[in-house]
Every structure is written in structure tokens, then in C-alpha cells.
Amino acid sequence: MEPFNIKIRVTEKVITLTILPKDNQYKIIYFGGIIGGLKQENNNLIFIKPENIVPGSLPLYNYKQADSTASETQLRLTNEVLQDIKIEVQKTLKNLPVG
Numbered sequence: 175m176e177p178f179n180i181k182i183r184v185t186e187k188v189i190t191l192t193i194l195p196k197d198n199q200y201k202i203i204y205f206g207g208i209i210g211g212l213k214q215e216n217n218n219l220i221f222i223k224p225e226n227i228v229p230g231s232l233p234l235y236n237y238k239q240a241d242s243t244a245s246e247t248q249l250r251l252t253n254e255v256l257q258d259i260k261i262e263v264q265k266t267l268k269n270l271p272v273g
Contacts, residue, residue, distance in 0.1 A: 175195040175270070176195075177192055177193060177194045177195065178192075178193050178195075178266055179191065179192050179193070180193060180259065180262035180263060180266060181262065182255065182258040182259060182262055183258070184247055184249060184255060185247065187247050189204070189247050189249065191203065191204050191209075191259065192204075193263055193266070198213060198214040198215075199211055199212065199213050199214070199222065199227075200212040200213075200214075200219075200263060201227060201232070202259060203232065203235075204235050204249055205235065205246050206232070206233070206235075207232065207233050207234055207235030207236060208224050208227055208229055208232050208233070208234050208235055209224060209234075209235040209249060209251065210222060210223060210224050210227070210251060210256075211224075211226075211227045212259070212260065212263060219260045219263060219264065221256050221260075235249070237249075
């Protein structure tokens with residue numbers, strides 16, 4: 175499966191997250207760093223903390239607004255944000271062609 179993007183609303187802004195699928199896990203990427211992951215268990219997506227993900231070549235996410243020229247919105251993984259991420263990933267997975 176190819177990586178895909180989702181959009182969620184965080185404090186009045188819409189942000190884009192990249193989802194990197196591998197096997198039954200999905201790394202969640204924001205501004206080039208891993209903020210967490212999701213694991214498919216039965217028909218549920220379970221959140222994986224960033225420190226429990228094998229990062230590969232990607233670093234863990236670190237908020238850098240003070241050093242950055244990009245308009246990075248600080249992202250806190252509240253229950254609401256995690257639920258929004260799960261919903262958007264599930265919508266995308268549901269709409270992918272089978273094959």
C-alpha cells in the first residue's frame with residue numbers, strides 16, 4: 175500500500191498528516207517526524223506511542239516552530255486528535271480499491 179495523506183482540524187487550523195502503511199501498522203508523520211502510529215487489530219485501529227515504533231530512517235517528531243520558517247502548528251495528541259486521526263485513516267482505507 176502506498177503512503178497517503180489525511181487532514182484533521184487542530185485549534186482552528188487544518189493540518190495534513192502523512193500515513194506510511196506497512197503490514198498492519200501505520201506510521202503517522204507530521205513535519206518529517208513520527209508522532210505515533212496505528213496498529214490494525216481485528217477491525218480496530220489501536221494507537222501506538224512514538225517510542226514504541228521502529229522509526230527506520232525517520233526521526234520522532236519534535237516541535238520546531240521557533241527555528242522554522244514553515245507554518246507548523248504545534249500538535250498535541252489529545253484523545254480528540256487521536257480519534258480524528260483514526261476516523262480519517264479508516265475513511266481512507268475504506269475507499270481504497272481492493273486488489
